[in-house]
Amino acid sequence: MQQIGRVDLRPVVRYQLPGNTAYTLADQVTPEQWAAKYHDAQAAATRATKLELARDYDAAFRTYLAAAQTYMFLLRHTTDAEIKHRIRTVSGKLVERAEKIKQANKLSKKPVAKNDLSIEEQDAVLASGSLISGHRLARWTSKDTRPAPTSAALPSPPMSPAQLSAGCTWVRAAVVFPQAVVAKDTTRGKDILQDNVSDCSIVTALMVAAEHHARFRSRIHPVFPSPVMMAGTTSASSSMELGDLSVSWLWTFAPLSSLAVLTKPRAAIDDTLPVTPEKLPMCALMKEQDQLWPALLEKAYLTIMGGYDFAGSNSANDLYAMSGWIPENIPLRRRLRSEGTWDRISRGFYMGKCVLTLGTSTDDAGSGSGGLDLIPSHSYAVIGKLQPLLVRIVCINPALNRVPATDVRETGERRQLVLVNPWRSTPPDSAWTSGLREALPSAEDPEVMVIDWEDVPASFAFLNVNWDPASFDYNDRVHLSLPAHKGSDTPETAQKRKHLRHLRLRLEPDATCESDVWLLLARHTANPLEKNEFISLDVALASAISRQDGVVALPPPPASAMTDNLYDLYRFMPEAGASLYDVTIAHEGPSPTFAFTLTALSNCNVRILDGPPPLPYKVEVGGAWTATTAGGNHTCHTFYRNPQYLLKLGAPISPAAEQQRIEVLAETDKETPINVRLLYADGKRVDHFANRDVLAGESTYNYGRASCARDGLSPGRYTLVVSSFQPDHLASFKVAVRSSLPIELAAIPPEGAGMFSRRVDGAWVPGQAGGKSQPLENPRFRLRLAGTADVKIRLQTHERPLELAVSIYASDSSGQPAQLVASSGPYVDHVCGAVLSAPNLPLAASDYIVIPSTARSNEYAAFEMLVYADTKLEVSPL
Template identity: 40%
Template sequence: MSRLVARVPPVLSTLGLSVVSQNTQACAPKRAPTPAEWSLKLKEAQATGARATKHELAGSFDAAFDSYVKAAQAYIFLLRHCPSQQKKEELRALSTKLVERATRIKQAKKDLIRPLQRERLSIEEQDAVLERSSTVNGVRLPRWTTRDAVDQPFHPTDSQPTLSPLQLQQRACWRPAAEVFPTAQMVASSLRGRDIVQDNVSDCSLVSALIVGAEHHSKFGSKLGLSCLYPQGDDGLPRLSKTRRYTARFLVNGTWRMVTIDDNLPASESGQPMSASTKEQDQLWPALVEKAYLKMMGGYEFHGSNSGIDLHALSGWIPEHIALSSGHHSGKTWTRIFDAFEAGRCVLTLGTGKSEASLTPGLIASHSYAVLDLREGEGRREVELMNPWRTSTSSPTATPSNLSSTWTEDVRNALPRIDSGAETFVVDWDHLSSHFEALHLSWDPRSFRASDSVHCSIPRKAGGTNSGASTQLQLKVEHSPDRLPTEIWVLVSRHLHDKGDAEEFVGLNIVKSWRSSRKGRGATRVHDASSLTDNPFLLYRFDSDPDIDVYNLFVSYRGAAADPRFTLRAFADTPIKLEDGPPPLPYSQSLQGSWTEKTAGGNHACATFLNNPQYRVSLSSLPERPNLRGELSIRCDTSKDTPVNVKLVRRKGERIADFEERDVVAGASTYSYGFDSTHADDLFPESYTLVVSSFQPLHKTDFELRVESNLPLEVSLIPPEGAGMFARSARGSWGSPDGSEQVEPSFLLAVSKPTQLRIRLQAPEGPLPIALSIYSTSTDGAPHELVESTGPFSDAVCGVVTRLFRLPTSDSGYLIILRALPSTVQAEFHLLLYADQPVTLSPQR
C-alpha cells in the first residue's frame, strides 16, 4: 500500500512562530480521527480561513495573519489523515494559498504583526510532533489504521532487515516461511512461553518478552505479545496470510505505527532457521514478530534494549526498570509485584550487567532471562527463570544436554538452588541482587481507571549548556470527595530516531505546585534526586498529596538532537489531566555560571559551602501597583552527572556561609541530577540571596540559570568572600600526639599601615566547637588586650568569622589565637585572612 507523506509547507517555518506556553484543553491524538471528527475539523479549518479573509479586508492584519496560519495548520493536520488522493491535493492547494496570504501580510505589515502564540498541546501541534517522529532507523513508520489489519498484497521488492554479522558468517539467506518451517502453523492452541527459543540473533530481550507474553496468554488468554501481528482471525490471534504479507502494530514514538514484512525468513545455507522459533518449530508467529520488530530497530544485529521496552512496543504495557542494587528493598518490591503477577497485571524479566568480571559463573553478560512464575510459601519466595537461548528439537545439533538450555553446572552451583527442571531454574528472590543487575517489569495500563498523554518537543537554544534543555508541563488531579491519597504513575517516553543514537538522556522532576496548595505555600519536590537515564523510558510512581491539586512536571534532556521529542503519560485511579506549564513571568534574566576549583563548594554540610556561586536577586515594585507582592520562578540546567540544588534565602543579597531553615524562602533539601527548579511567591520587593550548589566539591562544570518574576528584577553575582582584598592562608592542627592538653596555635600578624581585615577559621574534618581571638601584644610578644573575636565557641560547618574590622599600625604586631574544644582534641584547622593592605602572617606555636 503506497502512502503519501503530508509535508508542512517550508514557508511555515519562516513565519516567526514563537513558542509561548498556553494552557489548553485539547487532548493528545491517541488515534487517527474518525470520519466524523475529520469532517468537523474540516469545517473548523474552513471557518478559520474565512475569518482570516474578513480580518484582512477589515484591515486587522495581526488577527488575519494569526487566523491564516492556524487555518493552514488545520489543513496540514487533515492532510496527514486523508485517505483520498484527490482530496489531499485539494487540501494541499488550500494550505499553500493560506500560507502565501500569511507571508504577504507579514512582509507588507511587518511592524503590525505580533509573534504568534503557538498552543503546543493543540491537536495540530501534537500531531506534528508525532509526524516528525515517524522515521526510526531509516524506516518510515506510518501510523496504524484499521485498513492495515487485513491481508496486504505481496510485493517481491519489499525491503528486508539487515542480517547480523553472525548470520552472514553462516551464509544466511532469505527463504519463504513454508521452506524454513514446513510444518508450522501460525499459533498453536497449546502455546506456552517456555516453548519459545532464541536462535543466534542477539535479541534476548525481545525473545524474553515473547516468552513472558506467551506465558501470560496461556494463563489469562491475553494475547500479550501476539496481538501485534496481522492479519488476525476471529479469536484475535494472528493467522496465516493469504498473500504471504504481514503487518505489525507497534507502539513507537507516542502512537501505534505499522511495519510491513513478507514471510521470507533468514535460514542458513543448509536451510536451518536463524530466527526465533519454538522448540518443535511448529509455530510461525515468533519469527514474524521478531522480523517486523528488528526491521524497525535497524536489523538483526540488535543490542541495548530490555524486555520492558520491547513489550511496550508490542503491547503498550507500561515499562518499569528496577536496579537490583545494594539499596534495593527486596521485601517491599516482592509485596508490590507478587499480587499483581498473580492477578495478571504484570510480567517481568531479569537482566545481567555488562561486566563479566563480577558475573556469576555460567551467566551471560548483558543478557535477559524470562521469569515464568513467582512462588510464595513456607517462608520462601521463589522465582522460576528461563534462559531464552536454547536449541529447538529440530536442530541438527540438538542433544539432551543442550535441550536443557544453557543452565550450566556453574550456574547450578553458584545460584542458591531450590529446585531445577529440564529448562527452568528456581532461585530465591532475596538472592537475585547478587547475580542480576535489574528487574524489567511490564504493567497492564488497564489496571488504572484514568490516564492522559501529551506529545511535545523540548525547545532548544543555540549554544545551550551541556547540550541540555528542559520544559515544563502540569498534571492536574481531581481528588475524590474524601481526598484520600491515590497512586499516580508518570511515564516519560523519549522518541527514538536512530539505533546509533548515543549520549541521549532524559530526566523527570515532579514538584508540588504552590498555586494549588491547601496548606501554606512553597514548591516541594515530590521525590528525591534521580539520575538522568539513557533508557528511552523513565517511570516515576508517587502517592498524591490530598492537599495538592496540581503538580509541575519538568522534563529535561541531554544530548545532541536538534529537536528532542517525548511523550508524557500519566495513570491514576482518579481523574487526571496533563496540560501545558504556566506562561512565563514577564520579567526574566538568564546567566551562565560554573563550579570551578575555587567555586565548587558542595552541599551545606561541607566546610566549603560558602564558596558556591551566589547571586543577589533584587525585586523592585511597580509604580502603578506598589503593593503587589513578588513571585519568582528559578531554574538551573547543568550536566547530567551533576546533582544540583537552587536555594533562595533571606539574607538581603549578601553572601552566606550557612543558613537556618527559617531563612529559606524556596528550595528543596535534596539534590537533582542535571536540573533543579523552585518557585516562591508573596515576596516583598527587596533583595534575596540565591545559592546554586552541587552536591560535592568534586563536581566542576558549567550551569545555566534562569530567573523569572512578575516584578522587575536584577540578578547579579555576589563577589566571593574577600574579593578585592589581599588573601593569606595557613593550615595546621590542634593537639599533640601524646594526647596531652594542647597549646593553642597562634599567629603573629604584622601590619605596616591601618588595615581593614576579615578572618575566618575552619575545622575541615568536621564540625568542632572553635573560636578565634585577636590581641594586641606587649613588648615581650605576650597577648595584651583583646581587639576582635568571633564570639563564643561555635561548631558551624563553615567555621567562625570575624566582622570586617580595622587595625591601626602597631610596632609589636597582633596575636591571633585559635581555640578548640575539648582542650585535648586533635584536629586540623584552616585559617583564612583577607586584608585591604599587604600584611605578614607568621606562626608562633
C-alpha cells in the first residue's frame, strides 16, 4: 500500500517478487524482475504438463492459461524481437494444449475461475486501454521525469468549424509569439484568456490550477521542469512533449484519471497553433501573450479529446485528466445539502485542498438570480482567497484583469460569490463571430457579478470541485475489464448492455484514525466524448455479515444513481468496528466491454480486494412485463400476474460441500423500479405471501436492478417473483441466479394458461349481500360446462380488500342451489382476492351455480370474477 502523503499516486498494483521486491505496473520492469516472472511462467508450464499427465484436467487447463498469460505479460515488457518471437511461440503452444483439453470434453461443468486482480490481468487491461481517440500511446512510466519523444509528432487535432470558417492555418508559435516562453512560475489565473473555442471547461481548469499554484505553490500548476524560450530560432524547431502538455506533470505526481493511467505520454506534438490570416491566434492565450503553455496544453489535451470542436465537459473532469486531483461534480438542484456542502468546500478552499468552478445548464440563459447575465452551458472559474470568517468566494474574470486576484469584498456575515464570465472581451476585428460577441458583456459592463451562496442553485446547475489527493495518507487501486456478454444482441439490447462487478474493501482502522473513505470509479474509453454510457458504484457492509436466519441483503443496486460522466465519486464514513465492505460497480450502455479503474483513498489503511468468488452454477432467463403480466407491487390486486419462476435446487455433488448459498440478480432499464423475491411456495404461482414465506428479498423497489441472497438453503423447489412497482408498466428484464447447488429455472405458466376463461362483473347490493351468515342471499351466476373440467375461479374487489369466499353449488331441477360442490375455503382478505380450485368437476345434468360472498352481511361493493376451465364454458348472472 502506498502513502499518498509522500506524494506518489502511480497506479498501484503490486506483485511480490523473490527477494521481497515490489514494483508497480506504472514502472518499467527491471531485468531482474522480468527474469523472475519468466521463471514463474516456465514453472507454471511444467506444472500444467504434469497435471495433464495426472489427468487432473481442470487444474491443467487453468495452469496452462495462467502460464500463457504470464508469457503475454512478459511480451508486453520486452522490446527484443527474437525474445518476442520465442515468447509468442511458447504462449501459443500453451493455449493450444488448453484448447485440446477443452475440445476433448475433459473439463467438468464447473466454470474455470481466473484471478482478475493478478498483475498479468491488470497489465492487460492497461495495455488494451492505450488507444485514445485513434492514437496508440505508449505506457507512462514514473521513472522518467522528462521523457524524450520516441516517435514523430502526433497529427494536429482537427480544427473547429469556427476556426475553419475564420480561415485558420497552423502557424509556428515562434512566428505568432516571437518573445514568448513556454512557461513562467509567476502565472496567475487572471492572466489566462479563452478565445473562440468551445472549451470553457478546459480554460477554467487551467485558471484555477494556475491560481492555486500562485497561492499555495502547489504541484497542480503545469510549470514545466525546464521552460524553453521560444524566440526566433532558439527552440522553435523543437517538438513539445504530449506528456508535458496533455497530462503535464503526471510522471511523478498524481496520475489518477483513466486517460493518464492508461498511457505513457511520450508521443509529441509540434508547436504550431491555429491562426487566422490576420495573424490572430484562435486558442487559449495569456493576457500578455508572453507564455505558450495554455495554448500548447490546450492543443495537446484536445488532441486526445478529439479536436477543437470540443462539445464540452466539466472542468473537474478536465483538471483531473491534467492533474490527478480528485473530481467531484455536485448538482446544485438535486438533493443539495447546502450547509454541509458550504462548510466542506469553504474549509477545503481556504486550506488549499480544493479548487472550484461553477457551471450553467443549457437552460441557464439570460438573467439569473440577482440579475446575473449568464451564458448557457458555460463554466465560471472561482479564483481568489476565501475568508472563512467572512464566508465568501471571489471569482475573478481573466478578461477584466483590473481586479486583483486576491480581492475580497467586505460583506459582513453574508456568504457571497463574486463571478465574471471567463470569456475575454475582444476588439471588433477579432475572429469572434458576431453572435458570440453579442452574447458577451461589453468592456463597460460591471467587472464582477455578486451572488449569495443561497441563491447559487437558482443560477448555476453544477459546482465542480477537484480535491488534492495528497490530503489522504493511503490509497489503493485496481484496473479491471468485464467482457462482452455471450449471445447475439438485438438492436435494443445492444444499446443497453449491462455489466456488474463486486469487489471488497478492507479497512485497517486504529483508535486514532477517524477518516472517511473516498472511492473513485473511472471508466476507460477510447472515445472520451462518447454518449449514453452510464456507470455507478455503491458500498454496503460485506454480505458475510448476515443475519442469523440466513437472509443476506446484497449491496443495494446503484442504478438509481447512475451517471454518464467518466468518473463517479463515492464518499462514506465507515461504521464503528466495521472493516469489510462490499463494493458494487455497474455499467449500462452500448459498449460491449467495460473497463475501469477503482481508486480508494483514506487516512486509514485501505485495500481493495476481489469480491467473493462467484458461485459455480448460474442460469439466466429473460422476461417482460406485458399487458397481461405487468402486475405491479404486492399491494396491487393484479400482483399475481407478475412473471414467476420455478427455482429448483439439486443435491450437492459432494456431501462435504460448503454451506449452500444462492444469489439472485434481476435487471431492467434504469427508469423502471424492480423487485425480486424468493418464496417458499414449492415452485407454484403465488398471489399472496407472509413474511415467513420470504426466503430472500426486501420490500423495497430499486431502479434498474434488484438483488437478494440466502445462505443455508436445502435442495428443493422454490418460487421466484419478479415485479415492477406500477401495474401495467411495460418493460423487459433479465434474471440471473447463481448457486452453490445445481439449479434449474423455468417460467411458471400464467394463471389460466391453456384454459378457456370468462370475466364477469357484479356487485353486492341491498337484498344480495347476505354475507357468510346467509350465503345463498348473495349474487348468483350460472356456470355451464361442456364436459368434465378442471375449474378455477378468482374473486376480487378493486376498491379495497374485503373478506371474501366463492362457492360452487349443484343446482336442482328448479335451478336453485342444492349441494355445495367446491369452495375457496375460509374467508380471506388477500389483496388479490379469494381463489377456488375444483379439479375434475363432472358434467352435471343441470348447470352449476357460482355464489361470491363477503364475510359480513350488508357489505356493499363491486367485484370481479375470473373463471377458467379446460373445456368450453359459459358464465352468466342469474
